[in-house]
Amino acid sequence: MPSVVKIEDLHKIYDSGDVPVHAVRGVTLDIQQNEFVALMGASGSGKSTLMNMLGCLDRPTRGRYLLDGVDVSGLEKNELADIRNQKLGFVFQGFNLLSRTTALENVELPCLYGKKRLSSRKMRERALHCLDIVGLSNRADHMPNQLSGGQQQRVAIARALVNEPQLLLADEPTGNLDSRTSIEVMGVFQKLNDQGITIVMVTHELDVARYCKRYLILRDGVVVRDEPTQDRSLAEAELGKLREAEAAAKLTAHPAA
């Protein structure tokens, strides 16, 4: 079976200003179907740049990138846009939902730009289905400002899924969420991965990386470590631990309550 992601000696050099910045210096990587990869590294390590290239938002200066067997390294802007629409799903740290637009319409957005003309009924169906997967079908007509952070992120995940992508890319998805909500969202990712979706996640928190199956560490534009996760955290279990801790705290803190 072909890899979902196959990168061969990828380089990215930014040429703005006097000094060219060599952000990614020769990364070779293979990601198979159904993997759950964490991309880690300090700022300046090149992880954001690598992620942008994985997401076809940016083109490599050198090297090859085969997404689902197709070489996307040399494609034009509009062709890349189509690839993003059909094969990729994005989840951002800041959720990036359209304000004053309902959750349903937000999830439908990628369908509007699809190459195949879908009827509005079909689009609604798909969007509702994705909202269902993330557990938010009862909030389909809510606006983002009526949703909590965790709910907004789940809407964003539903949006990322609506066109049935090959690869889900998440950039610090729990960065703006509290610990409990972070666990819940990671639970959603794990559930999706269990159902067969390939996920690549950028994060700088070790705790979050523990939910993934494999982790890569980037330093100065190269991969310095690439290992499967030991003692993987599972969201269900972690939530349970959290509840116990909260209950214990309540019992000792407020005996009279």
Add this chain to the structure above:
Amino acid sequence: MRFFITLRMALRALSRNTMRSILTALGIIIGVAAVIVMVSLGNGTKTQVQAAIASLGDNLVLIFPGNQGQGGGVRSGFGGATTLTVADADAIISSFQHGDSDKENTVGAISPYVTGRGQILANGLNWGTQVYGVSPDFPLIRSWRVAEGVFFDDAEVVSTAKVAVVGKTIIDNLFPDSDTASVIGQSIRIFGQGGGGGTPFRIIGVMASKGFSGNQDQDDVIFIPYTSHMKRISRRTSLSQIYVQAKDEDSVAKAKSDISDLLTQRHNGTVDFSVQDQADITAARTASTEAMTYLLGAIAGVSLFVGGIGIMNIMLVSVTERTREIGIRLAVGAHGSDVLMQFLIEAIVLSSLGGLIGVVLGIVGSILLGNYKGWPVEPSTPAMAIAVAFSAAVGVFFGFYPARKAAQLDPIDALRYE
């Protein structure tokens, strides 16, 4: 990208900030409303003038002394030039009415015409009015019949008889207690500007009432033989005009050229007169109105242009504000052209709606002006269509630059925008 979805998105985006959208479109709204009112006024005035000229009679050819006789009103005294003489009139009469049969078929009636301001005294009352010296053909030319009594005849013209035919207003002001019939035979004294000292004239007829044309009282008239006018009232030796009526519509052009040739010949090649039909006079009268309308229209056009700049300005602000949103759309697969279309349509919807509202306001304004100020208005449908089309064009032109800026955003930078 489907058009109706984009249209719906554009309307949504505009309605998110209704106040801002209205203020932005205000330039267009005002510009278009102004153009519509302007054109309605111009149209109305033109129609009014046309009607007034047409009411003079059918198939008329008027001869004026002086080369640029256009300015002189049909009713007002034509002071300046003295190049049209009674001899000219006689020549025309003899040539057309008694001359060769070819010419007889083109012209029906001819009347020399002299006019001057006069003071009429009667009954201890006096009334200032315009005194007209004409020939017996005049009522025929003007399709203006005598209601009571008779008009004077050729014999009375030859004898410079002191007879007068008055309009209803003269009677109302000088013989307020009499009815029309009893005025016949009464005597009035006419004092002219030429120094004619209060010559007594006998009323022999009353003209049918014509009412007002615009703000001119058409019944405020008194007709006497032109010969009497020139000898006793105005003491002039030249004519103010010559009225000629062609036999039918098709003869008008021929009558014009034949008369022109005749007079040119008589005046030894000097064209110190002008021969005009009703279309010419209408055109001359409306020329200044038309120039005015175009000028005002141009000013309104400037307003439209400024309105367009307003739209461009707001669209630029809008694009900057929605950088993140554009980034999201690009990230999920929008092409640059999709983003361009979206913002362009927003601008076009804004300007077109502004145009439509402007047209409605313009029509309302025209109607209000017509009803409350009595100005002549006639809203013009082509003007409305052009105004709306123009507004849409303004949207396309001024919306393009901001839309292109939006389309050229880099998704990565856009997503990072604070």
